Amino acid sequence: MRKLMIYGAAGYTGGMAAEHAASAGLDLVLAGREKDRSHIETFVHVTEGAFPTGNVQALPAGPSIEERAANRYHAAVEVTGADGTVARSGLDTVNGYTFTSMAAAEAARRVLAGEVRPGFQTPAGLFGYGFAETIADTRITDMMLSAANRAAHHFPVRA
Numbered sequence: 001m002r003k004l005m006i007y008g009a010a011g012y013t014g015g016m017a018a019e020h021a022a023s024a025g026l027d028l029v030l031a032g033r034e035k036d037r038s039h040i041e042t043f044v045h046v047t048e049g050a051f052p053t054g055n056v057q058a059l060p061a062g063p064s065i066e067e068r069a070a071n072r073y074h075a076a077v078e079v080t081g082a083d084g085t086v087a088r089s090g091l092d093t094v095n096g097y098t099f100t101s102m103a104a105a106e107a108a109r110r111v112l113a114g115e116v117r118p119g120f121q122t123p124a125g126l127f128g129y130g131f132a133e134t135i136a137d138t139r140i141t142d143m144m145l146s147a148a149n150r151a152a153h154h155f156p157v158r159a
Contacts (some may be wrong), residue, residue, distance in 0.1 A: 012062035016101030024109050068095035093138035102135050 021028055063071070075091040093099045107123055115127065123131045132138055 009046045013097055013100050016097060017104040020101050020105035021108055024105055026105070026108060026112060027153055032075050063095070068098050072097060090141045090143075091132065091138070092141075093132070093135065099135055099138065103132070105130075106134060 018028060073091070073093050073096040076088065078088045080086050094102070103123065107127070110127060111159060117126060127134075133140055
């Protein structure tokens, strides 16, 4: 049997990924993670007061099962074509922690089953654009608006 290494398995999401992978019957090798992340930058828009202050080491590792179940994850994207046509998609899924660990385990299961190609691959590139919807309780809703329909609904038409 091929082995799956989960790097970062000591962390909160990595631990959940390991649990999902183990329940799927995968043979696991668990690895630690790098403590110094000073070379990684992330940019995100948040409202004032959204991040905790003080000693972050004193905070819980992550939300409880009940907290995750009570807080779904939602995302939206909008793309405007040169002709003014707008494509929008919305994602509704389980909590982000839960989705990430379930998706990691499903991707690992598929790779170990032989669903692979050489080189770097994104999940959508390797498994298809519907991969996210294979994760339990996940829905993607697509909507197209013409430029005229967009203007009629008071959405600004961008140049």
